[in-house]
Amino acid sequence: MDYQKTAKELTTLLGGKENIISATHCATRLRLVMKDEDLIDKEAIEELDGVKGAFSSSGQFQIIFGTGSVNKVYEPFARETGLETDDENQKPVSHDEAVKQKMNPLARFAKTLSNIFVPIIPAIVASGLLMGLLGMMKAFNWADPSSAIFQMLDMFSSAAFIILPILIGVSAAKEFGGNPYLGAVIGGIMIHPNLLNPWGLTEAKPEYMHLFNFDIALLGYQGTVIPVLLTVYIMCLIEKNLRKVVPNSIDLLVTPFVTVIVTGFVTFIAVGPLGRILGTGISNALTYVYDHAGFLAGLIFGGTYSLIVLTGVHHSFHAIEAGLLNDIGRNYLLPIWAMSNVAQGGAGLAVFFLAKRAKTKEIALPAAFSAFLGITEPVIFGVNLRYRKPFIAAMIGGALGGAFVVFTKVAANAYGLTGIPMIAIAAPLGLQNVVNYVIGMLIAVAVSFILTIIFKVKEVEK
Incomplete structure (x- = not known):
């Protein structure tokens, strides 16, 4: 992939550098605030080398390149568009401020929470993962809890929460x-x-x-x-x-x-x-709904979580999850989100087997694998939403998986990890907790995969 060439072509297809208010990138996507999105040639952008999908959401036009590629594209893109300059008077408005100006009050509130919690997720993930691994070691007698190294690692695991x-x-x-x-x-x-x-x-x-x-x-x-x-x-x-x-x-x-x-x-x-x-x-209100609505709550939340991801406000849920961990010591929302995520991966995997276009197959397989590890944007925006039926199939799979994990009371001891990695933060709550979580994932993936095969996908040959 020629990153300089891609950046130059991308600037043209976005309507020129004058049409770009601000730009930044996350782990997988280039995020842009545009003056006029009607000037964007979305179809041509999706055909660029390395692009896995493009969509507009939450006041931003977002282009999926994937982990490891997006930052390499951003550097020449920033130079090409003049977003990097030493002259303070020529620098564009802050990206977050530009995004918030295009949002309604509720979306701005969610964006604010997201901006606060996303930067601290690595610390919570590191502590939660270590806590989970120590829990597994203790449960299966792989280590002596009274040993010096175990006690030291236990201090490491709880520090971020304290x-x-x-x-x-x-x-x-x-x-x-x-x-x-x-x-x-x-x-x-x-x-x-x-x-x-x-x-x-x-x-x-x-x-x-x-x-x-x-x-x-x-x-x-x-x-x-x-x-x-x-x-x-x-x-x-x-x-x-x-x-x-x-x-x-x-x-x-x-x-x-x-x-x-x-x-x-x-x-x-x-x-x-x-x-x-x-x-x-x-926390008490959510727990009341969780305890009394039972699997119905999991059915609704698991089925609709992917729609919430489309709005970009799902990161704001970390505030609620952190509150649950503090108040009741377990996070029962995360397993529901996890079912929705892996279901999107199951649908994307089915698209890989159904697709005939090389470009679709090239995107679908790594995107599906990414969803199984908890990163769903590539498969949602690059594959499933494009063909619509796989997205619907994944919503159904996520709903059934969500219903199962709620019915079996699956929970986690941290937040930020879904998919396969969440096994580590489910382990401290018992072996049965892990088994039920894995069964829930299998249900979500299998249902979405089978339904996508049944629904089929209709590719537009180019």
Whole structure:
């Protein structure tokens, strides 16, 4: 693949560099905000070497190149379009700001949550995966839990969840326009060693202190999400408003000092307890639906999750999943999302066997394999949506798989991993949990594969 040539051809097919407001890329896709999407030659773009699909969603025109290729295309593309320049006056508007300007309020809220949680997913995945592997080693007697190395690895695995408020504090402060290091300080205050750590504790009760006629529980916020988000949002408001009135000569001393002091008091007196109640309420409501709607909830969520992926707001669910882990110690939503993901892979695999065009086969097989590992965008946008029937077949497969994992109470001990890798974070909850998860995957993949074969696909020969 000639990346320079692809970048040049892509710029032309997008309507020229004047039609591009901003651009960035994720692990698999080039994400563009355009002035006029009617100027885009979508069909020609999809025929470019290396392109696995293109679609418009959430205020962005997105082009799928796949892992390892998209970043190599982006570099010459940025040079070609003038997105990389040393002149601050010539640089385009921030990509996130350009995207948000094209979104409705609900989509902007979901995008904000996504921007906060996506950067910290690697830390959660690393900890969850290690926790899962240790759980398997303990369950199958592969290692001595009292050994020094096991205890050390156990500390490694729980660290990300314990310091989650600090991680969220940094990421949220960046998103809300505040100082990320002040966000880290606020997160650190919320998990101070003098506060009782509730993470992993059930019976322990905190002490209280009396301040300003308030009884304040000396209870930490380890593992919590909503209290930290609310607190850091308020911190950023305080910081930005202070910078408007504090003289520049003393800004460095006064603004951080006042921001931390005021935010700290507000956190323990009002925002923290309120956020804890709100987060617990959301978890309890979801658990009530999960316990009483049974397999019907899995049927609906598993069947519709792929539609949510189309909107791009699915990353915002990480906030809810993190809350579940803190409140009840297990994530029962992730297995449902996983069924939807592998079902898309099953449908994509069927398209590989049905397709006659070499380009379709070239895209379908690696895209399907990617879905089995939890990355669904290539198979959804590059294969299944293009032929529609495979996407519908995958929704049905995801619904049935989702119903099964809910019926059998499958759960995970982290978030961020679906597909085959999720086995590692399902293992700590027992062997039967893993077995039921694998059966659910087989149901989702088999149903979507068979239905796609029955529905067939109609290729347009070129």
